[in-house]
Amino acid sequence: MSEIIIFGHKNPDTDAIGSAIAYSYLQNKLGLQTKAVALGEAGDETKYALDHFGLQHPEIVERLENPGDPVMLVDHNEFQQSIDGIEDAEILSVVDHHRIANFETSNPLNFRAEPLGSTCSIVYKLFKENQIDISQDIGGIMLSAIISDSLLFKSPTCTPTDAEIAKDLAEIAQVDLNTYGLDMLRAGTNVDKFTEEEILEGDAKTFEMGESTVRIGQVNVVDIQDVLKRKETLIHEMEKLSTANNYGLYLLVITDILESNSQGLVVGSQLEAVEEAFATGIENHEIALEGVVSRKKQVVPPLTEALS
Amino acid sequence: MSEIIIFGHKNPDTDAIGSAIAYSYLQNKLGLQTKAVALGEAGDETKYALDHFGLQHPEIVERLENPGDPVMLVDHNEFQQSIDGIEDAEILSVVDHHRIANFETSNPLNFRAEPLGSTCSIVYKLFKENQIDISQDIGGIMLSAIISDSLLFKSPTCTPTDAEIAKDLAEIAQVDLNTYGLDMLRAGTNVDKFTEEEILEGDAKTFEMGESTVRIGQVNVVDIQDVLKRKETLIHEMEKLSTANNYGLYLLVITDILESNSQGLVVGSQLEAVEEAFATGIENHEIALEGVVSRKKQVVPPLTEALS
Numbered sequence: 001m002s003e004i005i006i007f008g009h010k011n012p013d014t015d016a017i018g019s020a021i022a023y024s025y026l027q028n029k030l031g032l033q034t035k036a037v038a039l040g041e042a043g044d045e046t047k048y049a050l051d052h053f054g055l056q057h058p059e060i061v062e063r064l065e066n067p068g069d070p071v072m073l074v075d076h077n078e079f080q081q082s083i084d085g086i087e088d089a090e091i092l093s094v095v096d097h098h099r100i101a102n103f104e105t106s107n108p109l110n111f112r113a114e115p116l117g118s119t120c121s122i123v124y125k126l127f128k129e130n131q132i133d134i135s136q137d138i139g140g141i142m143l144s145a146i147i148s149d150s151l152l153f154k155s156p157t158c159t160p161t162d163a164e165i166a167k168d169l170a171e172i173a174q175v176d177l178n179t180y181g182l183d184m185l186r187a188g189t190n191v192d193k194f195t196e197e198e199i200l201e202g203d204a205k206t207f208e209m210g211e212s213t214v215r216i217g218q219v220n221v222v223d224i225q226d227v228l229k230r231k232e233t234l235i236h237e238m239e240k241l242s243t244a245n246n247y248g249l250y251l252l253v254i255t256d257i258l259e260s261n262s263q264g265l266v267v268g269s270q271l272e273a274v275e276e277a278f279a280t281g282i283e284n285h286e287i288a289l290e291g292v293v294s295r296k297k298q299v300v301p302p303l304t305e306a307l308s
Numbered sequence: 309m310s311e312i313i314i315f316g317h318k319n320p321d322t323d324a325i326g327s328a329i330a331y332s333y334l335q336n337k338l339g340l341q342t343k344a345v346a347l348g349e350a351g352d353e354t355k356y357a358l359d360h361f362g363l364q365h366p367e368i369v370e371r372l373e374n375p376g377d378p379v380m381l382v383d384h385n386e387f388q389q390s391i392d393g394i395e396d397a398e399i400l401s402v403v404d405h406h407r408i409a410n411f412e413t414s415n416p417l418n419f420r421a422e423p424l425g426s427t428c429s430i431v432y433k434l435f436k437e438n439q440i441d442i443s444q445d446i447g448g449i450m451l452s453a454i455i456s457d458s459l460l461f462k463s464p465t466c467t468p469t470d471a472e473i474a475k476d477l478a479e480i481a482q483v484d485l486n487t488y489g490l491d492m493l494r495a496g497t498n499v500d501k502f503t504e505e506e507i508l509e510g511d512a513k514t515f516e517m518g519e520s521t522v523r524i525g526q527v528n529v530v531d532i533q534d535v536l537k538r539k540e541t542l543i544h545e546m547e548k549l550s551t552a553n554n555y556g557l558y559l560l561v562i563t564d565i566l567e568s569n570s571q572g573l574v575v576g577s578q579l580e581a582v583e584e585a586f587a588t589g590i591e592n593h594e595i596a597l598e599g600v601v602s603r604k605k606q607v608v609p610p611l612t613e614a615l616s
Contacts, residue, residue: 099416104409106609111408111421129437301414 002069004034004092005061007083008119009076011203012038014046014184018145019074019119020058022138023095026123027072029132034072037061039083043202045148045188045220052184053140053173064089075119077103077111080206095122097157098296102208117155117162120145124165139172147181148188151220154260157294185257189221196237199227200252207300210307212248212270215241218295220257227254228286231265235285238267249274251303255293262289270307277302310377312342312400313369315391316427317384319511320346322354322492326453327382327427328366330446331403334431335380337440342380345369347391351510353456353496353528360492361448361481372397383427385411385419388514403430405465406604410516425463425470428453432473447480455489456496459528462568465602493565497529504545507535508560515608518615520556520578523549526603528565535562536594539573543593546575557582559611563601570597578615585610 006024008016017038024036038058042050050057064071064085071083073094079086079102093110094103097119114122120142127134134142146166150158153166170177191199204217221227227234238250249268256262264287266274271282280288292298314332316324325346332344346366350358358365372379372393379391381402387394387410401418402411405427422430428450435442442450454474458466461474478485499507512525529535535542546558557576564570572595574582579590588596600606 097416099413100408100419101412103411105407106612107407108405108423108604109408109421110423111419113417113419115416115418296416304414 004070004072005037006034006072007037007039008074009081010039012040012042013203014049014148015118015120015145016075017042017046018141019123022123022142023074025138026127026132043188045184048184048187049141049144053137055137055141095119117158118146118149121162121165134172136173139169143169143173144184151257151293152181155294157297191226196233209304212307214249215247216251216295218253220255222258224254224256224263260293262292264289273306277306312378313345314342314380315345315347316382317389318347320348320350321511322357322456323426323428323453324383325350325354326449327431330431330450331382333446334435334440351496356492356495357452361445363445363449403427425466426454426457429470429473442480444481447477451477451481452492459565459601460489463602465605499534504541517612520615522557523555524559524603526561528563530566532562532564532571568601570600572597581614585614
């Protein structure tokens with residue numbers, strides 16, 4: 001068997017990259033030959049975390065090398081978020097904390113999903129179940145992933161289990177949880193240096209909902225105006241991306257990580273469904289998403305429902 | 309929250325019923341209010357096992373009572389094998405050992421799949437992980453499920469883990485593994501009293517493969533001629549069922565559980581795909597399936613491939 005590659009979703013965030021690195025470390029300790037790779041370049045937040053714990057950015061791969069290659073998926077399962085050619089891969093295992101959809105195999109496999117705040121929390125449990133020690137750098141990147149996905153425990157996706165695990169990982173990683181967490185989150189919020197496309201696509205995922213292909217981007221900031229001041233050029237770029245990729249809907253969620261609040265920008269043909277999903281009106285492409293910080297828990301479910 | 313119902317697939321076999329009973333027992337010990345139900349009446353083998361360990365046949369339900377009802381799935385995940393109305397259920401968790409396909413949720417959930425020989429082997433691991441004791445009757449029905457799915461450890465789906473777990477469960481259940489196992493398997497092989505439809509549909513599942521809806525039945529016997537002597541009426545019934553249900557293909561796998569060998573009966577429009585899948589010819593609806601005992605591992609994957 002060739003070396004097994006392990007990767008998170010496209011447009012990788014800290015949990016996608018961190019869980020690939022940690023799960024590969026675990027599998028290798030258990031005797032397999034695996035390698036963490038990434039389906040794209042990490043953002044500033046993730047790079048800050050990798051640097052802080054002296055870890056290398058995983059090799060970037062874009063498509064499956066050969067049909068039938070063995071792979072392991074972390075932090076995603078929907079094929080449209082996965083490596084190009086995933087339909088032809090031999091999927092050996094999946095570790096994930098998202099909804100399950102558009103996923104299919106011919107053979108039985110290991111599939112471990114739990115409704116926790118981050119995939120790294122599940123990977124942490126797998127370390128414990130297999131009685132494998134967590135090194136300082138691996139503990140550090142797992143902690144970073146939990147902080148990232150939970151916005152330092154403020155997201156409704158965060159569970160008491162995540163918070164407990166993060167405490168233990170902070171000790172292993174030898175950092176002060178709050179100081180390190182805020183520094184890491186801030187490192188990812190400097191949007192002024194991003195192009196419009198980078199703001200939109202930096203953390204965007206595609207979802208099939210009803211008959212529509214929906215693209216949902218999310219950008220974290222400390223001041224929503226930093227993004228809204230570029231609204232006109234962003235809308236223009238969203239329309240361009242939608243036409244080029246046949247998106248029925250493009251929604252950008254701009255999240256204030258300190259205030260735990262979001263504002264949405266939206267283009268597409270089914271705006272009434274968006275209004276229905278969030279029970280509020282859209283004015284000139286803009287929609288208030290009060291208290292929304294989690295795409296997975298507060299955006300995808302109501303939109304899926306409204307479009308089905 | 310209303311009482312959570314837990315069930316295996318339609319046309320329940322011993323693993324579907326046994327894992328529902330055992331998983332419900334576990335969840336209740338963990339503080340939830342759950343009830344094992346069945347999506348149909350158990351066969352003779354399962355009834356033998358239930359009787360032997362003094363367990364009641366679970367209540368039979370046919371459809372989801374109310375949209376949004378909380379459910380847990382065991383021993384299956386494909387929606388067409390599940391309760392009518394599953395699309396509207398709130399699926400809290402799945403424990404399964406089959407391939408994953410045609411499964412979708414709006415929300416994150418617990419999904420635990422492992423490529424083991426029986427769902428009850430995974431449920432056994434969950435008992436251990438949660439440090440819950442297994443009672444004699446629960447141990448007995450879990451053992452019965454492993455024996456059933458593995459045909460007393462002869463099936464290629466059986467792993468060393470299943471065999472180890474069965475040994476421990478035999479002690480808990482206080483039975484001699486081989487004696488009890490053969491008695492239980494034989495209890496399910498008296499086909500003379502079955503109608504043609506009961507032979508075909510008693511353990512049949514539907515699969516979406518490529519563009520086709522494929523129905524695959526399996527019947528265990530100690531002499532394949534017990535079924536083949538009724539070939540003409542069986543073929544007639546298979547054609548009737550295919551027309552009524554729009555099956556593109558109907559395959560009955562007749563398995564000799566002592567010789568670990570099967571013969572197939574097949575009707576449908578894509579017979580070349582079946583010949584390709586098993587690399588042998590069909591003569592007058594009959595095909596030799598040498599060494600085949602596992603639908604999941606030796607029938608579904610090659611057929612899926614040939615039809616895709």
